[in-house]
Amino acid sequence: MASPFRSALAPLPPVDRARQVTESLAAFIDRASLAAGDRLPAEREMMAALGVGRSTIREAIRHFQALGVMETRKGSGTYLIRPVTSATVHMPLSVETASLRDALLQTLEVRRGIECEACMVAARRRTADDLAAIEARLVEMERVHHLKGTAGKEDLAFHLAIYDATGNPLFRQLLEQMREAFERFWEKPFDRPDFARRSFPFHRRLFNAIVAQDTEAARLETLKILDIVEEDIKDMSR
Known part of the structure; x- marks a missing residue:
């Protein structure tokens, strides 16, 4: 059975793969109206849908993690912490301070x-x-x-x-x-x-x-x- 994500994520031309994956994921999250706490597609699903390797997917996810909008839970998958939109060039701010x-x-x-x-x-x-x-x-x-x-x-x-x-x-x-x-x-x-x-x-x-x-x-x-x-x-x- 085909993954439901295959119709939402389209293969990318060979240019700057990591950047394209980042932008494509942001657009997908926006279109799918994913909210904080929602699980993203599995790595293998994103690899197949976007036509890129595992290392490129992981590089894009690390980028989102550094911005504080995603987290990966061992044995569970990658989850959205904060909303992301395709129109947002710089992602939501994450200010870490107790005060x-x-x-x-x-x-x-x-x-x-x-x-x-x-x-x-x-x-x-x-x-x-x-x-x-x-x-x-x-x-x-x-x-x-x-x-x-x-x-x-x-x-x-x-x-x-x-x-x-x-x-x-x-x-x-x-x-x-x-x-x-x-x-x-x-x-x-x-x-x-x-x-x-x-x-x-x-x-x-x-x-x-x-x-x-x-x-x-x-x-x-x-x-x-x-x-x-x-x-x-x-x-x-x-």
Whole structure:
């Protein structure tokens, strides 16, 4: 009896086998809607379906294991730890630390470089349509903030619109993955509705810098926002 996976996984042309297997497996997991805890096809099934050797399959699996999205259980098989999608170029983040505070501060160090660069690139490349999209999300963020005193989802939408204005999809993917790693935390940071509230005015200033195509001002306003986030993480996690 033919394996049900044979119709979902197609043979690959001879190029970069390990990379192709990695991309093919990510696409298969996405199409099959595999969730955390689901078992992947056996090695021999993947070998037959993809037309590659065992060493190539194992190299791809090791890649996923290093990313923290798969684990191999002796005598049982390989299982998915975290969801993977074919659209995800860099796989979900795995931050290993006993302290949420330390993990957040670690990601913040990375975010400084990424977000400053993204805002500077957006300031250089933004189009009229980009500005309209960013401003629409800023206005909504301001509306919700004035109404509720906080605007977490709207704040994220504002920053994602800036990332989209860069024309580089990796910026959005990186920010979304970092947010996803602490999804429950960001719903109500430290059980404090006033978390990072002091950063609110700088979002309008950041938008104005992007409108003016002032890359240095965009960088400085981004740093002001992230500095306040860092201060609140430290103060509220004591």
